[in-house]
Amino acid sequence: MDPVRHFKISICVLLLLLTVGTCGYMTLEGWSLLDALYMTVITLGTVGFREVHDLSHVGKVFTMMLIFFGVGVIGYIVGSLAQIMFEGQFQRIIGRKKVEKAIAALDGHYIICGFGRIGSLICKEFSAKPLPFVVVEKDIEMIAQMEQDGHGYLFLPGDATIDDVLLRAGIKKAKGLISVVTSDTENVYITLTARGLNPDLFILARAGEEGSEIKLKRAGANKVVSPYLIGGSRMAQAILRPTVVDFIEIATGREHMELQMEEILIPPHSGFIGETLASSGFRKETGVIIVGVKKQTGKMVFNPESHTKIEAHDTLIVLGEPAAIQKLDQLVRCDSCAEELIKKHRKKDE
Numbered sequence: 001m002d003p004v005r006h007f008k009i010s011i012c013v014l015l016l017l018l019t020v021g022t023c024g025y026m027t028l029e030g031w032s033l034l035d036a037l038y039m040t041v042i043t044l045g046t047v048g049f050r051e052v053h054d055l056s057h058v059g060k061v062f063t064m065m066l067i068f069f070g071v072g073v074i075g076y077i078v079g080s081l082a083q084i085m086f087e088g089q090f091q092r093i094i095g096r097k098k099v100e101k102a103i104a105a106l107d108g109h110y111i112i113c114g115f116g117r118i119g120s121l122i123c124k125e126f127s128a129k130p131l132p133f134v135v136v137e138k139d140i141e142m143i144a145q146m147e148q149d150g151h152g153y154l155f156l157p158g159d160a161t162i163d164d165v166l167l168r169a170g171i172k173k174a175k176g177l178i179s180v181v182t183s184d185t186e187n188v189y190i191t192l193t194a195r196g197l198n199p200d201l202f203i204l205a206r207a208g209e210e211g212s213e214i215k216l217k218r219a220g221a222n223k224v225v226s227p228y229l230i231g232g233s234r235m236a237q238a239i240l241r242p243t244v245v246d247f248i249e250i251a252t253g254r255e256h257m258e259l260q261m262e263e264i265l266i267p268p269h270s271g272f273i274g275e276t277l278a279s280s281g282f283r284k285e286t287g288v289i290i291v292g293v294k295k296q297t298g299k300m301v302f303n304p305e306s307h308t309k310i311e312a313h314d315t316l317i318v319l320g321e322p323a324a325i326q327k328l329d330q331l332v333r334c335d336s337c338a339e340e341l342i343k344k345h346r347k348k349d350e
Contacts, residue, residue: 007080014073017044021066029059039063044070100168103134103154107173110134113160113190114181115142118206118227122178123153134169136160161189166197176202179221184212188219195220261291261317262325264332268312271338278306281341286328288320 021040025031031039035052042049043066055063109132112119119135126133135155137143146155158165160179171177171194179190187205194203205221207213213224238245250259266273272280277290293301293308294315301308316332318325331337 007077010073010077010080014044014077017066017070017073021070024062024066025059028062029053029056040066043067044074046071099154100156103156103168103170106132106134106154106170108132108175109170109173111136111160111166111169111171111174111177111194113137113177113179115139115146115155116180116182118180119178122180123151127151127153136165136169161186161193163193163197166194171197171201174198174201176204178204180206182208184208184215187212188215191216191219191221259319260322260325261319263294264316264318264325264329266310266312266314266316266332269335270310270312270332271335272310272332272342273312275310275342276307277304277310279342280310281344282316282328282331285331285341286320286324288318288324288328290316291319292317 018037018040021043022033022036025036025039026033029036031053039052043063046067110126112122112126112133113136115123115135115137119137123133123135133154135146135153136158137146137155138157138159143155143157146153156165156169158168160166160169160181166177177190177194179187179194181187181190184207187207191203191205194201202223203221204223204225205216205219207216207224207226208228213226216224234245277283282288283290290304291302293304294317295301295311296313316328318328320328331341
């Protein structure tokens with residue numbers, strides 16, 4: 001058991017003994033509240049003062065029992081306090097308070113439920129991006145692993161199927177929730193709980209068994225992923241289309257930094273809204289390849305032509321060097337850059 005929990009329990013037992021002792025002396029000896037409380041304190045403290053009043057035979061037996069239990073409880077409290085001090089529990093408690101404060105300050109973050117093999121990989125990718133996230137995990141061994149790894153992930157011990165735990169994780173302000181616990185039943189419960197607490201939340205859930213995908217979508221998941229289905233399909237494609245698979249791994253893997261595939265959202269205030277891909281100058285200025293454009297309606301335009309118009313909330317799927325992608329992202333968000341680039345490339349386009 002946690003030493004801090006040991007200490008809290010022993011303090012509660014001590015308070016219970018104080019109450020029992022005080023009530024016992026008041027009932028058995030007929031003493032006042034102050035005399036009974038004083039006698040109980042000096043008895044539990046074993047300080048050796050004389051009795052407040054002469055004790056009856058029953059009162060003497062009661063006092064001996066009180067001393068017996070009191071010495072045991074106080075010894076237990078001292079032991080728990082020493083364990084807390086020597087094991088650095090004070091630092092752990094202070095550190096936990098800082099983590100909870102950091103979690104409370106999050107906004108537009110992601111909640112990852114489960115820190116297993118899949119959850120840890122998601123955390124690694126989010127941390128590399130970087131994206132703000134908090135992990136919810138109930139397994140004590142997994143929590144200890146997170147503390148020992150030293151990655152600095154924000155985590156919250158608890159069961160993600162409980163409303164209070166998700167509320168403490170900031171679900172009201174979260175952008176999305178990813179449920180990747182090993183049990184499909186728990187994933188369904190987590191999805192139901194999250195959807196009830198935040199109707200606008202994007203929920204991604206893991207499906208392990210066949211047929212779970214339908215249940216998870218009924219529970220409110222926006223997207224369901226089966227690792228086994230994806231893994232099997234990827235292995236088959238590695239045989240059927242090895243070159244295609246190699247290209248996808250290069251474009252999406254972070255170990256290959258010379259070429260990346262990324263998505264860039266067009267903000268509603270962008271100065272490029274209403275322009276075409278040609279007049280915006282995205283390709284010529286950055287050198288990236290625009291593979292596709294996802295419209296706000298969900299329609300996907302593959303290999304868009306140069307006269308494809310840019311609209312608010314469009315998502316550009318681009319392929320290129322990381323520096324070029326970063327430059328494009330900055331251009332999209334820079335209002336002052338839009339007018340100059342549009343004039344420059346509109347003339348060339350004409």
